[in-house]
Amino acid sequence: MSSKTREQEVSWLSETMSGQVDFEQRMLGSSGEIGLQYLRSLTNSDTISRYVIVPGYEMEDVKAFESYISSFPGTIQTGERQQILEYVLKGFAYIRIASRGYLFDAVKVESSGVGEAVNESIVQGPRDALSESIEMNLNLIRRRYQSAALKVDMLTLGKVSHTSVAILYDNDRVDQQVLKEMKKRIADVDIDILQSAGELEKYITPERFRIFPTMVVTERPDRVVFNIAEGKVAVIIDSNGFAIIAPVVFSDFFTAMDDKIQVPLVGWFLKIIRYIGLFLTLTLPALYVTFASYNPEILKVQISLLIAGSRAAVPYPSFMEVFLMLLMMEFLTEASLRLPKAIGPTATTVGGLILGQAATQAGLVSNIMIILVSAVAISNFIIPLSMMGYTIRVIKYGMVLFAITFGLVGIVVSIVGLIMYLSGLRSFGRPYMKMFALDSKVKGGQ
Structure with missing residues (x-):
């Protein structure tokens, strides 16, 4: 790069960044052959000062300074304008030394650090969660999976955000067809801004209209490591503390990580409890409508009379009562999520108690309906992964409609149809209802 070309490079980058109040550019040393340009808000000022500015004045030999800069890990020698602009916008510093240009890695990482898992709490086992830094997440995973077979492929998505995406897999255990399909789907994503794992999961799922998740979105690094060891593929995104895991089976959504720590019989018991909760939260509202208004003869006479007596003062049909209380429970659940943490649990708990008691005394709903809605809510909350919990919250309304009709x-019929639908689902070509999507003993997809 000649002196004239270098001046044009400086002028081009300065013009491109004109109007940016955080854009810094200066000359280092007495020779005037070292130029520095960077965005102050994206670069670490201490790193720039300590490793670039101070040595730039202390080293009188320009060639020695160039050798010093080029020896840093992550430093890129380039003269391509598009690459220079892309990396400067990521937080790199552009250093012009004589006739060469270097991109110096001084990215400022602002993240929440390693915190405790909130959405997937466990009783025993590690409590750390994925962070908002992709480098920190790779550290958390590699510390647990110390194998040379663990491979990481990096991609960049988003025309505006340029979000870094890492694909992790065990090269000896992964199904190569699944890996190839995952890379293809991610490469085909065409969006401007990517900010979350859930957003990417939506884009790489081919089914436009679906109700059940076919990939797990998790915040736990130990779950990521466990699934990689089973031959699955994990995807982590920079600036987001969640990872995507695929392929998955239906039972993966009902497995908590401390199931692996418990005595085997206890672990199976806990999983059975969750499936019982799944059945109850799906069927209880529909069964109430059926037994209260359509098929009371199936129950014992005493129970049928008990339900009828409880509904004696209710002025509308049983299905309206069910819909009213289920919607109120949905309102309370959403309010508990959106309100500030300091007042959310208290406000929703007190509101739910007052609402339930007042509605019962006013004769708007029956006592049995209050008990039933509470049981439905509790049963739904025992599902370990919130993705499946949201799905079940929606499906129970469909079952109530079938019960009404x-x-x-x-x-x-709705239960049989649901099982048939699940049996037809595929996660990256693997059966959704199969007990084990991949055999961990099978290596390389052979």
């Missing part, structure tokens, strides 16, 4: 037969 066809009674008990409608419930049976």
